[in-house]
Amino acid sequence: MDETRKIEEILEDEAAKMEAEAAPEPEKDADATIMMPAPIFSADEKPAEKPAEKPASSINAAVINPKADLAALDALEFELFALRYAMGELTSFAEVLDPDGATDDRGEAVGYLMEKSTNAVCAPEVGAMLDRLDANPAILNATQAAQVKIIKRDRAELLDVPVEEQVALAKLQNESALVWRKAKLSNDWASFEPYLDKAVEAMIRIAGYKNPDKDPYDVWLDDFEHDTDRAFYDTFFSEVKETVVPLLADVVAAGQPTEKIEGVFGEARQWALAKELLELEGLDKDRLWVGPTEHPFTGGSSRNYVIVTGHVYEDQVLSNVYSMLHEGGHALYEQNVDEKYNRTSLAGGTSSGMHEAQSRFFENYVGRSKAFARPLLTLMKKYFPGPLGRITPNQLYVAANRAEPGLIRTEADELTYPLHIIVRYEIEQLLFSGEAKASDVPGLWRDKYKNYLGVDVPDYTRGPLQDVHWSEGLFGYFPTYALGSAYGAQLKYHMIADGVDFDGACASGNLAPLRAWLTHNIWRHGRSKDPAELIQGACGEPFSAHYFCDYLREKFSSIYRLK
């Protein structure tokens, strides 16, 4: 870690001294796998300091034309940007606006763009170009160095797995998704069971291509959130389990509060409220599109065109409010990546977990805080003075923080949510280690839901068939949802330690100080830093679960008047 830091500093110093304009003309028609001799530097500059350290073979194999390589990097990035921009808009609007009849044509068009993008990254000359740049860090500024690192990683993701294996997987995913959909509707575990076994087998095999020296489940955990593995999550989840399982038992024993938000909340007004809420959250509406869909999500084309969707239920205003605050958190991250990373592979959030940290931050740490209840209620009353007339901020706070064991992950509250994740994480581990087969899953599910959440699972539909993930071969992804919440708690702690008046900002409804801290420490970096680096940089320490556990213990002990 120290070593890396040192090298980066050296590179930055050197890069600062170089004149990109002074680099030689690109080599015309040169075979990219055969490289030309010796880098050429600005006439004002001495050569990089350590060429002698380079092994002889690399001198022959890696002749550099920095100007040509940097131009090729720029051209590649621009092509990827343009293709992603188009794919982003086409796929984001797919379920939102497109008529049903467009499905096939859109699929073909997006498939073409995807293939173009894959081919652009996987071209052999791109591999050679990246290797040359990587071997000559002195010619790269910090942004270019990060671009090379990230594109190399993206490239490896695409190239590590043989094409036949990818095709076979796509076929399995298609079949499996169809079977799962039917199985869920008809509460039929038996039909899905063989597909789950096949999916685990396939993902173990594919993990072997990606890294044969590593435990397959660790491969997937790291794939979705870099620098995580079973040891990391075991530590995290055991602390969460020790905190939440007894805490939840106490909450249940204490009985539910009576505070509720009820009424009929008209659709048009809910949308107006949603839009004002996004503005209050701090989104730039000149770079945002907001509209209705079946399942809310955040998508878009670039930091300058972020798409947030929501779904209004006229009897549930809180569902829309918290869904908007959640998606708005994702959107803030996307909109606030440094402008200089736009149109490069460094645009966008760095990982699933870090993205979820931002959405949960605004949904829960801000949105469900006592301090924020007042400005939130003021806004809600502006649109719904009737049904909310007599509600107090404290009543809203309590109603929005109701914690109750349930069967469905996506409907879970802040306290019980991580337990749903732990059930899945533990079962995935058993499937990957071979200690369990698909046929064991319903029993494991039943036992773990009983032990951790205290609920009886009445059927498969509300049990192990509820989520789409496994049918798509997604293993190791669920844990990032819980990790995001825990990142958020740690970020909140250190934001306050850095002097941000968190409660004051929430109470005033002016969240600018929170956004400034998050922009500086997380958002602006885009994909240039991995999540562990961001946490270390923001908090001065590695990830730790105890902030999350402390937060849950204090909050729910207080709301449910425990002890």
Add this chain to the structure above:
Amino acid sequence: MDETRKIEEILEDEAAKMEAEAAPEPEKDADATIMMPAPIFSADEKPAEKPAEKPASSINAAVINPKADLAALDALEFELFALRYAMGELTSFAEVLDPDGATDDRGEAVGYLMEKSTNAVCAPEVGAMLDRLDANPAILNATQAAQVKIIKRDRAELLDVPVEEQVALAKLQNESALVWRKAKLSNDWASFEPYLDKAVEAMIRIAGYKNPDKDPYDVWLDDFEHDTDRAFYDTFFSEVKETVVPLLADVVAAGQPTEKIEGVFGEARQWALAKELLELEGLDKDRLWVGPTEHPFTGGSSRNYVIVTGHVYEDQVLSNVYSMLHEGGHALYEQNVDEKYNRTSLAGGTSSGMHEAQSRFFENYVGRSKAFARPLLTLMKKYFPGPLGRITPNQLYVAANRAEPGLIRTEADELTYPLHIIVRYEIEQLLFSGEAKASDVPGLWRDKYKNYLGVDVPDYTRGPLQDVHWSEGLFGYFPTYALGSAYGAQLKYHMIADGVDFDGACASGNLAPLRAWLTHNIWRHGRSKDPAELIQGACGEPFSAHYFCDYLREKFSSIYRLK
């Protein structure tokens, strides 16, 4: 030329004997301008009979691999389809949905897709492939032959003009559009005048690249509507002028009817009405997106995703109704091109004039007919029973057909519209022949508006500065608007002659018989036939203006009780 012809004939003979399926694999990495020797035939087939007759040079220069060429054609078409699909959606939604902040990124992304698409068509190997296929019609089915013809034409459009000239034109267009916008706002002809002269000069020069043997204005007329020239439009417009100028004078003398549609028509209901109107018109809503914009247009990605936009004014329900019927006509054409042309260059309407024929057909011939007034009013009353309660179908018919000389083309009615076009056509001709300069335009404009429409032009803003077209270098485009109306009248006449009960269909509100005739004769052909071929095929005769003149004379004589 003769030499080429001979070689082509030889190749055709050979190609006719070949089994496309038995052709060898495409030559990998072969330079397309260098062709490989001797086709390989199916094992069941004897070799072609005349290899010895081939001139030695042609053996080297033109060897055919039909399977590879047809595969290359398919691949090219698929690439063009995918790029157009993406560009179609991105540009259609640009002014409709996109936040302002997206403008630059979208511009860059669309620019990339456009360049990809241009490069795909202009690649030298594509030219060689098209030439080979064109020279071997026996291996092409009718669709493929039409594809080759149309792609060759599209390619020539892109390649005929030197790149420097295209760049200079783009620069002039940008400047000129800015100057025009300001000039229009400030009624300042003088500032725009030099740009109009420059634009005419540029377009004359560019026409020379396209076809040095042809009059430049004829080049542009043909460019926008194939097989038209000054002689064609002179005949058309003189007949229109002879009919409409005196007819309009009589209409004005007769005085305006008192029928009017007035009231406040709420936005949400107008949108619901618009959507039901599009369904009544016959659009497939599973392949349609409808939504609001500033300036109504029809766009989209493919026949399976057509985008219709409109603009609601709460005091003008007829504006929305007729705008929807108009855009719906464009959309019907796009949706009903033969499915087999989807994902090829034959998708979409064949020309500006033929597209306008479809939109005017549904806006005017159907929408403003006496027979359609009843079902239209029934639908309008469903949404606006209050303000329309006492209106009769005949009152709607009269109100919707008010004819009045005015200054603004885009606000003109069915009768006066062609006169606005004739003014522009005559001035464009004078500018291109050198008989007039930009400085003469205001005077010409004033005189012609007085002579044809009987109105005094009070300023430049409502005079020659009203349209954007000239500032963009669009000359020869205006005439297609009027031609579309006239095509429509001829189509209507022959539809009835073919036995379609036009008035019966309109009166019943079931337009299926009209759509069936138009689908068969026009829509399904997409770009596979030029407008003149379509008119000949549909009507059994070439275009003739007298149907349009007869229609206007009868209709407005009756409404205004002339004679």
